[in-house]
Structures are given as C-alpha cells and as structure tokens.
Amino acid sequence: MPAILAKKLGMTQRFLDDGRVERVTVLEAGPCPVTAIRTNDVDGYEAVQLGFGAVREKALNKPKLGYLKKVNASPVRTLVEFRDEAGELVVGDTVTVEAFEVGQKVKIAGKGKGKGFQGTIKRHNFSSGPKSHGSHNKRAPGSIGASATPSRVFKGIRGPGQMGGKRVTQKGLTIVDLLPEQNLMLVRGSVPGSKGDTVEVRTDA
Structure with missing residues (x-):
C-alpha cells in the first residue's frame, strides 16, 4: 500500500488518446x-x-x-x-511517484477550504422564508425548541457556525498520469484543500 505526501498545484484538463477530456488535479508528489x-x-x-x-x-x-x-x-x-x-x-x-501506477485508485486526505462563519442556509441547506409582504424571516433558522420544556437547546441542533476548515478524505480517485521526472501526479476529479496545501495520498484498497 504505497503512500506519499503531495502539494496541490491546481486543476486542469487532459486530452486522452481516444479524444476524451479528463478533468484532473495536479499534485506535486514527493x-x-x-x-x-x-x-x-x-x-x-x-x-x-x-x-x-x-x-x-x-x-x-x-x-x-x-x-x-x-x-x-x-x-x-x-x-x-x-x-x-x-x-x-x-x-x-x-x-517518489514511481511507487504508484496509472489507473490505480487512491484516497486523498487534507484540510478542506474554510468557509468561515455561515448561516443555516449555506451550512445545512435550509430553505429560506418568504421575501415579500413584510416578512421578517428571510434567512432565519426558525424555531429550535420549546420554551418551558425542556428549557434548553438540545446538543447537535443544526445551526449557524464555522463551516469547512476540517480534515476531509476523498476516496475513489483514479490516477490519470504520472510524470516522475517532474514529481507530478494527475488525479481525476477534485482534491481537498486550497492551492499550495499539503495532502496525503494513499492507495484505496
């Protein structure tokens, strides 16, 4: 089970021999x-x-x-x-990247992009309220519990808060190409993190 550390350089596209276009993430691995x-x-x-x-x-x-x-x-x-x-x-x-093979399945872990403090609509996909006729509930989360009983808010309620910025593992990614002379690995699809972030690449058994 090979493993390697890599730097996310960004995304691009790759034209294959059969004419198909692959959307790939370029990683500087090792x-x-x-x-x-x-x-x-x-x-x-x-x-x-x-x-x-x-x-x-x-x-x-x-x-x-x-x-x-x-x-x-x-x-x-x-x-x-x-x-x-x-x-x-x-x-x-x-x-080095030579420990991997083209077509191999890998899983990549890294720190996802931080979105800052977000409301329930963006963070939990809540629906918004009516936007006309004097509505005061355009983006409010709504009721989160009764008043007298239980007189508290239960833990785990989906509310506003920090979004993103946590460790994320993307599984089932496929290696499209390897460029050992440049230490580059091209992976189909998107990878956690921002440009320049360090990610962990493992084979996805």
Missing part, C-alpha cells in the same frame, strides 16, 4: 524521505514516517532540525506517519 519506521516491538504499532516540503534550516526550530539531522534527512516542513505502510522501506529511503 520526493518524500523516510525519516522513521515504527514497529510493534518498540512502538506498539507499525507505521512509516515521511517528510515533505524542503525548507531552509532557519525555518525550523532546533528540536525538529536536530531530529532530522539525526536520521540524515534534509530539512523538511512536514512530517506525517502512515500506518501499516512500511513494507520494505527503511530510514534513508525516498518515496
């Missing part, structure tokens, strides 16, 4: 140095830790920089562990 291997004997679980996002040394704090120097890894901004994905990897190896 190279990701292996910075640690977790084992059941030592850590109680199996995982591989990958680094991504080359930066200057002065951009990192001393503990992180010292840790990376200890494992002979170049300075990277992001460290992520992937459970049960170690396989034959060892510390010092580098994971």
Whole structure:
C-alpha cells in the first residue's frame, strides 16, 4: 500500500488518446524521505514516517532540525506517519511517484477550504422564508425548541457556525498520469484543500 505526501498545484484538463477530456488535479508528489519506521516491538504499532516540503534550516526550530539531522534527512516542513505502510522501506529511503501506477485508485486526505462563519442556509441547506409582504424571516433558522420544556437547546441542533476548515478524505480517485521526472501526479476529479496545501495520498484498497 504505497503512500506519499503531495502539494496541490491546481486543476486542469487532459486530452486522452481516444479524444476524451479528463478533468484532473495536479499534485506535486514527493520526493518524500523516510525519516522513521515504527514497529510493534518498540512502538506498539507499525507505521512509516515521511517528510515533505524542503525548507531552509532557519525555518525550523532546533528540536525538529536536530531530529532530522539525526536520521540524515534534509530539512523538511512536514512530517506525517502512515500506518501499516512500511513494507520494505527503511530510514534513508525516498518515496517518489514511481511507487504508484496509472489507473490505480487512491484516497486523498487534507484540510478542506474554510468557509468561515455561515448561516443555516449555506451550512445545512435550509430553505429560506418568504421575501415579500413584510416578512421578517428571510434567512432565519426558525424555531429550535420549546420554551418551558425542556428549557434548553438540545446538543447537535443544526445551526449557524464555522463551516469547512476540517480534515476531509476523498476516496475513489483514479490516477490519470504520472510524470516522475517532474514529481507530478494527475488525479481525476477534485482534491481537498486550497492551492499550495499539503495532502496525503494513499492507495484505496
């Protein structure tokens, strides 16, 4: 089960040999140095830790920089562990897009776009009220409970609040093309996050 970290570059379209047009998201995937291997004997679980996002040394704090120097890894901004994905990897190896294949199904996780504080119409698809004849209920959520009993608002009521900005996993995406010389991966469809965000790519077994 290959896994890799990638940066979302944006969306474009790809013309296939049969004339079809594929809407794809372009990801700059890797190279990701292996910075640690977790084992059941030592850590109680199996995982591989990958680094991504080359930066200057002065951009990192001393503990992180010292840790990376200890494992002979170049300075990277992001460290992520992937459970049960170690396989034959060892510390010092580098994971690239060549670990994947065209046509392979993957799932991609990242932080979705934040929409800020939104009302119930945008956040929960509520219907709006009448907009004429002096209506005072154009976008109000309406009643959310009785007054005397239970004299409180139940937890979980769908109301206004922060929308988006949470971790999202998109499953069932297909790799359309791989460009190893440029570390690029083209995936059919949309991917969580904004341009420039770091995402996690795993095979979707």
